[in-house]
Amino acid sequence: MQQTSSKYRFLLINAFSLPPTSPYLHRSVDGPKEKLLVNHDLIAHHLEGVDWELHPGALTPYGDWPVESREEFCLVAAARLPIVREACESGKYNGIVLLGGGEPGVLESREIARPFNIPVTSCGYAQMHFATLLGNKFSVIDLAEVHNMYYYNLVVQHRFDQRCASIRNLNFPLPRPGHELKYAVREQKEKALRGEPSEMVEAAVEHAVAAIEEDGAEVITFGCSAAFWMQPFLKQRLLALGWDVPVLEGYSCAIELAKSMVNLNISASALCYPDAITQRPRKRVRF
Template sequence: MRYRFALIRSFTLSAASGHPAAAGGRTKQESLPNHADVAHLLSDVDWELLAGPVAPYGDWAVENREEFALVGAARLAIVKQACESGKYNAIVLLGGGEPGAPAAREIARRYGIPVTSSAFSQMHVASMVGRRFSFVDLAESHSMHIYDLVLQHGFADRCASIRSINFPHSRPRYDAAGRDLHEEKRKALRGEPSAAVEEAVAAAVEAIEEDGADTILFSCSGTFWLRPFVQKRLAEIGWEVPVLDGLSTSITLAKALIDLGVDASGLVFPGDHPRRWRRKRTF
């Protein structure tokens, strides 16, 4: 079976924002963050990159609970349209904080379409390759959203820590000059020293040595570019530790669900009028 994926962005910003998520006349490969890192995973996939909803809170990247809730609700209509189109056999929700993911899975299950998302995919893969994982995150408010996702997905006993490198998104009343992840990425790709790389490596080492992590994850899509740099540096200093990111794990898990012929349990995501229903739910 040929894989046919809709990759749906979390949000869309104006061109004036200067953010990579801004609308623009670029190819889908140019518009997909870190495409070079996942091109081999998409080589056997017919995929489209769907624009996310226009961010209703302002012209900056999502970071806190309020913003995740707003774009999550707004993205659901795009998920439903993708399912109704009949063009796709899986949906990959972009964005490390996976806004709207549970409701998106509920919608897609009606069409027999699996949905994967970043935190969900990373934590499940991490549980297969190790016992305890740590997230490297970018900001305090974002870390609390990830904390909630760890609990939501039932991985509190497998998460060793969430360590922040404090590179918040630029937003009103905060100027990211000097702590701009996008500029740090450009430096790293040019082969120049990058404070974000150094601090992410330090956070990963501390997670391993102090928190007991055996696998390293990244919580925000804005940090996924750090994965190969951190993986290389950890290997160089002798730590044989898997380093994951949400995009590659989401794509891989979507393929696995298609190959298994499953999407989501109807007992977790029941339809409007299920033929069988439970009188009791236990914990």
């Protein structure tokens, strides 16, 4: 990226990348950044006026399938941190957007970026904050139980457990060795884009309505980024049923939050993310 007069100079970093030979590839590995950014057509207007680059993410160190379990998230989080540090030290960027619904390495990335006064945003965190600006409680539409429980921890970590009505499981797990429906999510997206009935979209509609009627949700969000593509479909279907509720998608929320933080010239607090050697340490940290 060349230095320009743009107000926003962002690096978008994927949570991970798979080897080109992986049978579980879920996004393009060749071509311009617009092709490599999943759901670019959905979020392109949020990137207007932004000078941005896309990092594909570090190769998964555990295997050649998408991340879903706690162990896998821990490993890809560690692999993403050197990318964040290099980006901060380069001086090229004034905002970093961590892609991926599970936002691996988000707290550590903020700690790295804070001395550079570079805001770091992420999908789950951004969705939850915007959701609580729009309604009393939100529900999360997610793909698989193992990811549901990982995301449950994120809700608690970000202190939104009193504002989250529920996490709803579509039971469309991501592909991995031994999984019989290993291409289900990709095929469901392709069906919907062709205008054909998609079982995944139908399940999302069913769960979103239940979240509203039974759980008390007033805003709908998504967990895994592999579900973000459903945002316009779900929004339209809920409106047709008479439910005029916000349906949020993580990439756009994270990008817009990063732009807001640049506008305000703020990043993370040095009290929340102190240096290893602090000039004025506190005597205690209260809850």
